[in-house]
Amino acid sequence: MEGKEILKGINLEVKAGEVHAIMGPNGSGKSTLANILAGKTDYEILEGEVTFQGQDLLELSPEVRSRSGIFLSFQYPVEIPGVPMINFLKASVNEHRKFKGLEPLTAGEFLKLMRAKKDMLHLDSELTNRSVNEGFSGGEKKKNEIFQMAMLEPKLAILDETDSGLDIDALRIVAEGVNALKTPENATILVTHYQRLLDYIVPDFVHVLYNGRIVKSGGKELAFELEEKGYDWIKNGNDQ
Amino acid sequence: MYDMENQDQLLNDITSQEYQYGFITDIDTDVIPKGLNEEVIRLISFKKKEPEFMLEFRLNAYRHWLKMKTPEWAHLKIPPIDFQETIYYAAPRTSPKYQNLDEVDPELLETFKKLGIPIEEQKHLAGVAVDVVMDSVSVTTTFKKVLAEKGIIFCSFSDALTEHPDLVRKYLGTSVPTTDNFFAALNSAVFSDGSFCYIPKGVRCPMELSTYFRINTAGTGQFERTLIIADDDSYVSYLEGCTAPKRDENQLHAAVVEIIAHDRAEVKYSTVQNWYPGDKNGLGGIYNFVTKRGICRGVSSKISWTQVETGSAITWKYPSCVLIGDNSVGEFNSVALTNHHQQADTGTKMIHIGKNTKSTIVSKGISAGKSDNSYRGLVKVMPGAINSRNYSQCDSLLLGSTCGAHTFPYIEVGNKSSIVEHEATTSKIGEDQIFYCNQRGISTEDAIGMIVNGYAREVLNKLPMEFAVEAQKLLAISLEGSVG
Numbered sequence: 001m002e003g004k005e006i007l008k009g010i011n012l013e014v015k016a017g018e019v020h021a022i023m024g025p026n027g028s029g030k031s032t033l034a035n036i037l038a039g040k041t042d043y044e045i046l047e048g049e050v051t052f053q054g055q056d057l058l059e060l061s062p063e064v065r066s067r068s069g070i071f072l073s074f075q076y077p078v079e080i081p082g083v084p085m086i087n088f089l090k091a092s093v094n095e096h097r098k099f100k101g102l103e104p105l106t107a108g109e110f111l112k113l114m115r116a117k118k119d120m121l122h123l124d125s126e127l128t129n130r131s132v133n134e135g136f137s138g139g140e141k142k143k144n145e146i147f148q149m150a151m152l153e154p155k156l157a158i159l160d161e162t163d164s165g166l167d168i169d170a171l172r173i174v175a176e177g178v179n180a181l182k183t184p185e186n187a188t189i190l191v192t193h194y195q196r197l198l199d200y201i202v203p204d205f206v207h208v209l210y211n212g213r214i215v216k217s218g219g220k221e222l223a224f225e226l227e228e229k230g231y232d233w234i235k236n237g238n239d240q
Numbered sequence: 241m242y243d244m245e246n247q248d249q250l251l252n253d254i255t256s257q258e259y260q261y262g263f264i265t266d267i268d269t270d271v272i273p274k275g276l277n278e279e280v281i282r283l284i285s286f287k288k289k290e291p292e293f294m295l296e297f298r299l300n301a302y303r304h305w306l307k308m309k310t311p312e313w314a315h316l317k318i319p320p321i322d323f324q325e326t327i328y329y330a331a332p333r334t335s336p337k338y339q340n341l342d343e344v345d346p347e348l349l350e351t352f353k354k355l356g357i358p359i360e361e362q363k364h365l366a367g368v369a370v371d372v373v374m375d376s377v378s379v380t381t382t383f384k385k386v387l388a389e390k391g392i393i394f395c396s397f398s399d400a401l402t403e404h405p406d407l408v409r410k411y412l413g414t415s416v417p418t419t420d421n422f423f424a425a426l427n428s429a430v431f432s433d434g435s436f437c438y439i440p441k442g443v444r445c446p447m448e449l450s451t452y453f454r455i456n457t458a459g460t461g462q463f464e465r466t467l468i469i470a471d472d473d474s475y476v477s478y479l480e481g482c483t484a485p486k487r488d489e490n491q492l493h494a495a496v497v498e499i500i501a502h503d504r505a506e507v508k509y510s511t512v513q514n515w516y517p518g519d520k521n522g523l524g525g526i527y528n529f530v531t532k533r534g535i536c537r538g539v540s541s542k543i544s545w546t547q548v549e550t551g552s553a554i555t556w557k558y559p560s561c562v563l564i565g566d567n568s569v570g571e572f573n574s575v576a577l578t579n580h581h582q583q584a585d586t587g588t589k590m591i592h593i594g595k596n597t598k599s600t601i602v603s604k605g606i607s608a609g610k611s612d613n614s615y616r617g618l619v620k621v622m623p624g625a626i627n628s629r630n631y632s633q634c635d636s637l638l639l640g641s642t643c644g645a646h647t648f649p650y651i652e653v654g655n656k657s658s659i660v661e662h663e664a665t666t667s668k669i670g671e672d673q674i675f676y677c678n679q680r681g682i683s684t685e686d687a688i689g690m691i692v693n694g695y696a697r698e699v700l701n702k703l704p705m706e707f708a709v710e711a712q713k714l715l716a717i718s719l720e721g722s723v724g
Contacts, residue, residue: 038679062678072679078672082694088680091690095681131694132676148680 005046006032008212014156017184021198021223022191024209025231030191031075033209034160037189038072039065052156067099069155073145073162080132085144088132089114093151117150121177139170146177157181158189163197175200195227210234272329278302281429284329288398288432291405301418301428308422314556314585315614315646321527326492328430328463387445392476393438394449397465400436407438411469415498415535415562423494423529423556427463431496434465439474439505448704450479464495470505472538477508479707491516493552494529503538503565508546510703512711515551520609522581525553532559536568536594544571545588546702548711550718553582558616560589563597563625570599573699575711577692577718578611578643587617587648592625592658601632604696607643608719614646619662623654630659636666637695639688639719689716 006029014020024030036043037050039062050057057065080088093113094104105113114128123143133141142162149157159178163171178188178201190201198206198220206222207214215234216222226233272283281302285295310318387394393404400408418428439445470476480497493515499507509532518525528551534543545559555578561570572588590599599619607613619630636645647664669691677687693700693712700708 040675062675063681063683066679066681074676074679078670078676080673080676080691080694082697083690088677088682088690091682091686092680095683095686099681152680 006043006212007036010048010209010212010214012207012214014187014189016155016187018205019182019188019190019201019203021203021206021220022189022209022214023193023195023206023223023226025235026193028209029212030193030209031160034072034075034158034189034191037065037156037158038062038070063095064099066152067096071149071152071154071157073142073149073157073159075161075164077133077136077141077145079134079136081134083132085128085130085132086114089128089148089151092148096152113151117147120180121147121150122173123147138165139167142166142170142174143177146174146181150177150181153181154186156187156189158191160191161193162190163192163194171197172200195223198223208234271327274327275324276302276326276328276430280328284430284432287329288401290401293405293409294401297413297418298429301425302430304419305422305425305429308425310422311556314616315612315648316554316556316583316585318527318554321492323426329432386447390443390446391440392443392445393436395436397431397434397436397467400467404436404438407469408436408467411467411498411500413498415500415533416496416531420533421531424496424531427465427494427496427531431463431465434467434495436466437468437476437478439470439476441471442473443471444474445476448477448479450481462491462493462495464493466495466497468497468499468507468509470499470501470507470541472503472505474502475506477704478510479704480509480511481514481707481710491526492529493526495531497530497532497559499532499534499543501534501536501538501541501543501565501568504540505538506542506544507534508544509534509559510707511545511547511549512703512707512714513547513549513551513555514714516553517551517580517582518553520580522553522610525582526551527554528552528557529554530557530559532557533562533589534560534570535562536565536570536597538568539565539594540567540569541565542569542571544569544573544702546571546573546699547575547586548696548699548703548714549574549576549584549586550714552584555582555584555586557586558588560591561599562591562593563599563628564593565597566594567596567598568594569597572599572601572603572617573702574602575604575606575696575699575715576613576615577606577715578608578613579718580609580611582609582611584612585614585616587615589618590620590630591618592621592628592630595624595626595628597625597628599628599630601630601634602699603632603634604699605634605636605645606639606692606695606715606719607636607645608639610642612644612646614648616648616650618650619652619660620650621653621655621658621660626655626657628655628658630661632660632662634662634664635695636664637692638666638668686716688719692716692719 010033022030022033032043045058052070090110097104127140127144133144136144162174166174190197190203203220206218206220208216208226272280278299281298285298416424418425437449468478499509501507515526515528536543543561547559549555559572563570570590574586576584576586578584587603588601590601601617603615605613605615615634617632619632621628632649634647638645645666649662651660651662653660669688673691674684674687677690678684692715696715700711703711
């Protein structure tokens, strides 16, 4: 992380309505890419530019990126003890509304919205009564990420290893949620190590990231090819 | 990594907000010349038209105090205090007896408004009676009649001395003796007023009793005395809240609170302390040396202290419980927040004397800026206190890299059937937690307020509703922008 160049050559265009999958072996820079788009300040940007809806994304603070419509589903959602999920979400939703010049939701409106989204994702209502991610199982944490995504309705959702640590049932629920939230107006970037998730969320494009570069791009069939031949197939052709 | 310098810079920028309750009320005040000697004490007692025993109490305390030294064992840097430079008595000259609010000094009402406690609204607020202490003399007391119907006495200490001298005489100094410590002795000698509360046998006080304190006259030490007695099978919840106007010179505050709980009685004492903490360079601010002690005298009695401490330049305070009655219970729940150059050495003492006595300590320290925050607690189980239990949890949260957090637990267990547990943690606000909030559109300032309130929730939940809301805001305001 310190003093190491992680991402070296990424050229990616994501349009509304598209689903892009970024695949790659461990350490290829997948999560770094997700974090940089969300604005985590652990990284120094040496060169390059990121344009989001005509705006220079790198100029924006993480909270403004969020309010502008970028959502990161975390690989490891952090626990915030003592902060009820419902308070956290209400603050979050109202910040987004304020940014759009809308009045904050009343308690009643907020609860109604929450119920609707829970029904849509087939979530049990218990999660929102607990503290943010505190004591959640791996599956619960990921479901909670998708629930927040549903509440915030982002224009660009970046799902970082959303499938990791999920059993097949949880994976299905999470994937169905993501599919249900898909519209022609929003876009999704799936960051994943395995092809498995792509059985449930079918991408329009697949990019293979290796050593900080996108070394191969293609349609959904690329994922199958990768699954079949393994990452060695990529590594052998690209190691300097 | 988050850049440490930037963090500290941000912390500096936003925590350098001015104290928002810094204003001075211009009321005609009756002031005794500064300095302390037997003559001053006699003058205080005379001006207050006190009974003879009270003067004796004061003089005994004063004579003992002369032989005592300021305590130096705390983890505090206390500048030398010149006790002869302090004014020991100031009372608003306005007559304290009012029939309605129109008669109250408009300046005073304005002060209440700034404090956010307009009396006219307080009167209608269900369940809250307010005995407002302005400097040293109670200016107005509400709900007295409602309470009187139940036989509850809730009045200024001066009124109690006039109307119930026997009760005062019976209990005063039984929880905190005049010789207890330097500051308690000083308070006993010179205290000017305070609150008195008596709940008769079998009575459950129907409302939260609430007192707002305020230091007002420049250079006046505030020496409050509170005495709460809960007779057999009674219950009372008592709220104490403080905001002090801004001053450049340091002000001494040495209060004493005594609680006595008889058989099966329960007393809940809650404090939100927001005295002026000094400016961001450590100039000014209140020196707060408080002695608070409750005696669970009766069987199955219970005393709980809940405090949210955000103010004062120096805080020296250990609300304690002496568990004499068998099966009695003591509780201490504390959030202590320090910022800039504030210093706090606070905690509790739980003294188990009776059998099957229980105590719980939950302490949450939050340090920011260049402040120093210490927890100091004693759990002492006497040989006769068989089957007693204590559980202590002391957490420290650090914001930034220039503050300090310390824990000094003292544990003495005198028998083999008792169990004492102590847990302690120290943590920093996680960058990951802040980023998570940022990624959901929540600003860093709001994120910190939220995380700190979450950290303190266990204690905040113990506060009565209206107090909890105030305390939450106070924590968020006191720490806006402090990145850890």
